[in-house]
Amino acid sequence: MTARAALLLSLALAGLLPAAMPALGQPGAAPAVVPLPPPVPSRSGLDTDALKSDLRGTEEAQKRLRVELEAAKGDRARLNQMLVETATRTRSVEQQLIDVEGRIVMLDGSAADLSASLAKRRGVLAQVLAALMRMGREPPPALLMRPDDALDAVRSAILLGALLPELRVEAETLAADLSEQARVRGELTAARDSLTRLKAELDDDRKRLSILVTERQRRQAEEQPVPQAEKSQAETVAKATGDVHDLVTRLETEVGPSARAADAAKAVTRPVEPGKPDLTALRNPARITPAIAFSQAKGLLPLPVAGVTVKTFGAPDSVGGAEKGMTIATRAGAPVSAPADGWVVYAGPFRSYGQLLIINAGGGYHILMAGMERITVDLGQFVLAGEPVGVMGGLSRTAGPAARGAAVPASSQGPTLAAGQAPSVVPTAGLRFGNEAGTALGQPQLYVEFRKDGISIDPTPWWAATDSQKVRG
Secondary structure (H helix, E strand, O other), rough: OOHHHHHHHHHHHHHHHHHHHHHHOOOOOOOOOOOOOOOOOOOOOOOOOHHHHHHHHHHHHHHHHHHHHOOOOOOHHHHHHHHHHHHHHHHHHHHHHHHHHHHHHHHHHHHHHHHHHHHHHHHHHHHHHHHHHHHHOOOOOOOOOHHHHHHHHHHHHHHHHHHHHHHHHHHHHHHHHHHHHOOOOOOOOOHHHHHHHHHHHHHHHHHHHHHHHHHHHHHHHHHHHHHHHHHHHHHHHHHOOOOHHHHHHHHHHHHHHHHHHHHHHHOEEEEEEEEOOOOHHHHHHOOOOOOOOHHHHOOOOOOOOOOOOEOOOEEEEEOOEEEEEEEEOOOOOOOEOOOOOEEEEEEEEOOOOOEEEEEEEEEOOOEEEEEEEEEOOOOOOOEEEOEEEEOOOOOEEEEOOOOOOOOOOHHHHHOOOOOOOOEEEOOOOOOOOOOHHHHOOOOOOEEEEEEEEEEEOHHHHEEEEHHOOOOOO
């Protein structure tokens, strides 16, 4: 828009357009420009000073972490606390990133709509403004100066009376659009700044978490090593079993670490009393048995990963059945935590599930999680609620529930890929979450299923309110 047109619009909004029209034809008139938000400065090249500063910050953070680990040497409780705290903080930052990315998608859409609206009305506004500029150069005659032109003056007055209200409406609409565009640009800038900050925080937390997990598994291997023969036996049982229920049954009777884990779970007997359970034990990071009975943990469990729910328990699946669990779309490389205290009875590949993790939570309850690229715990290992147990991948296969990420068996929970059918693989780096669950289908997906005595149950009542409020299904 030209400065002259902007002047017309600003004067129209102020109610001064008729008085200012003659000045449009006068040379030297100072135009007023409607202020627009300043453009975002473009940055090119590498900021070496910033890179060096970031590198120094990373090195200092790793030094501090090494000092903390050295201080926690032999202190299992301290290491567990560090793991849970870091995983919780990482999950929180992941969720904030998802929210900001969804906000950016929405703001980008609003900006595009505003630009389209302005472009659509550009022709009409140009015609009206051109007519006014011509009228400014050749103003209508004054009624008192030339009575013989009274008819022309009346006609001009009628024309202006009909034209100016329409111009005012157009001017107000355009001014509102420009104001909204400035607001959207400002929010986009703030959202992108927040995105940059959160990504830096997430990168630091993931590095810290990786070091802590490595240290935990090193200690686990020293204190409770799992012989390779027993790991191979578990994999052999998994290959020879076609059903999850049978897999759990055979593992907990035939494979040493899984059997010991099942025995430990059975040995823990906690009376189920009415009312809220005593949560004091949850504050003890050194615990080696579940803090509370799983049946009494409803409304207390943290979601295992930050993300967007794309499938819920009981929803229709693609083969006429119902979903036996829930599926959460995540960001690439997101860490996965244990929803509850329990013992690992299986960690490895299993048919269409991909990488499958099974946790015995006691009381006949098992937690199944699949879709991870990597599992970071071992057979027989006891894990705390909120403790990291795996990592999501950077690619997602979205061709069907049996692809990595959906992880549901064809026999009961969804179709597998047809013979020779290639899954759709979408890189997730840079993909954004929208406000609707369907826009997250290109992301990695974690499948979560709760089972009681081998039967799938709805996990929804178990999630903590602060987490379930973030799930958009």
